Amino acid sequence: MKLNIQNKFTSELPADPIQTNDPRQVHQACFSFVEPKKTEKPFLIHASKEVALEIGLSEQDLLSTDFLNVFSGNSIYPETKPFAMCYAGHQFGNWAGQLGDGRAINLTEVTHDGKTYTLQLKGAGPTPYSRTADGLAVLRSSIREYLCAEAMFYLGVPTTRSLSLMLSGDQVLRDVLYNGNPAYEKGAIVSRVAPSFIRFGSFEIFAAREDLVNLKLLADFTIKNHFSNVKSEGVEKYLSFFEEVTQTTLKMIVEWQRVGFVHGVMNTDNMSIHGLTIDYGPYGWLEDYNTGWTPNTTDNQHKRYRFGNQPEIALWNLYQLANALYPLIEDAKPLEAILEAYSSNYEKQYLNMMQDKLGIQNKSNDDLFLVNRLTELLEKVETDMTIFFRNLGNITKEDAVVVAFGKIKEAFYNEKELNEVLLKEWYDWFEIYNFRINEQTLSDLERKQKMNGINPKYVLRxxxxxxxxxxxxxxxxxxxxxxxxxxxxxxxxxxxxxxxxxxxxxxxxxxxxxxxxxxxx
Incomplete structure (x- = not known):
């Protein structure tokens, strides 16, 4: 097993001078060196040959003892020093101060085919940022993370990737419902892959501590290594960087809304600087189309991170990043201009995405009524989002309203709830929709093929x-x-x-x- 090792993050950015692995506040450092905890008896459940090839490993490498030992944390790859990153964040809208990689350990950076990747273990033991926790993970959450990252990738949603899923062989104590009934569960480790794991909170911690030297160091490092298309210098460089982060974050949110994904914990420490979906915890997929749904029990009362609020939360988080970068720019107006453009840009991209889901080719702003009326109807009676949009592609231009409606009624959880008033509302909507698709030059088959390319048939429910x-x-x-x-x-x-x-x-x-x-x- 041979990797093309790079150690730019640890060689170019300041390290925590304290080497002991105990919970503490870490100052003037981007990371702390820390080794994974040795596991009792690691067992490889699955590894992605596609991700392996991306980082320069072969399918045969995945079966090697070296792979098992390195990606379980039982051995350190030559010429690497694993580390945990220091960052802060806003959690559920409140400033939480230092957070950091409490359950993640970065093994190293690698390059392959001109691209850079950071390899990380989640659940490999405590770090200086673990606070009172053990830094471990259990099988159930590790399966959910491993599957979802790959599911999102193949859906076309920006995301971290999953390289491997292993049992650690250890037992881990967890209280699933937080009701005072902890129990031992199987421990597991997921290897995650991303260009980097730099987050909004990575900048927030230095700004909050007024450590402008390291704030600038981190920003310059991030732009040089991960935003090479930013060619400007000085203040313009940081503005261009922020504008690109804003755009990629917006794109990610549009994709979440397209497939019905709800992250569940959109804290600023869970926001990737690359516009990638990161940290798959209590996420969920919309079953019935419900803009007020959140999968997170912790968020159940206020529903801050509900499906319909994700675009606004992304903007709120970008405001926090803007505040963190402000000391490098010292002018609020250009930052505010970028942030103000987010809402109008989101509305345009959202409408465009929904028109694609509906199979509308010659697009018009008038379609906003059609879209808004549809989402209203979808919430009136429990309606499966995935099945509805997938079956919508089966409708033809010649279908009468009743026939068209019949092709999507499988999506209703309880068809008996559709009283005469609701049926009329649906029929009225289908009349407008039928008119719109009859304006298209695409044939029924061509439209269906396009719709099936954006409306998934299978999601990770x-x-x-x-x-x-x-x-x-x-x-x-x-x-x-x-x-x-x-x-x-x-x-x-x-x-x-x-x-x-x-x-x-x-x-x-x-x-x-x-x-x-x-x-x-």
């Missing part, structure tokens, strides 16, 4: 993940392997997996892990 977890806890990984293959082609029909194109079953409505989740992992 929580109940499916939970079935996989239940089997894995018993040592049966066959469903895990099946889901990995299915999620690689979420837009294809895949008749062998047709059973997963189904509404959430009633038993999953309130089952732990199948509806909402806690942050316990």
């Amino acid at each position: 929580n109940y499916i993940s939970q079935l996989c977890i239940d089997d894995a806890e018993k040592g049966d990984y066959s469903l895990l392997y099946e889901l990995i293959e299915m999620l690689k082609k979420p837009y294809d029909e895949q008749p062998n997996f047709q059973k997963w194109f189904a509404k959430r079953p009633d038993w999953a409505r309130n089952k732990v892990g199948s509806s909402m989740l806690s942050c316990s992992s």
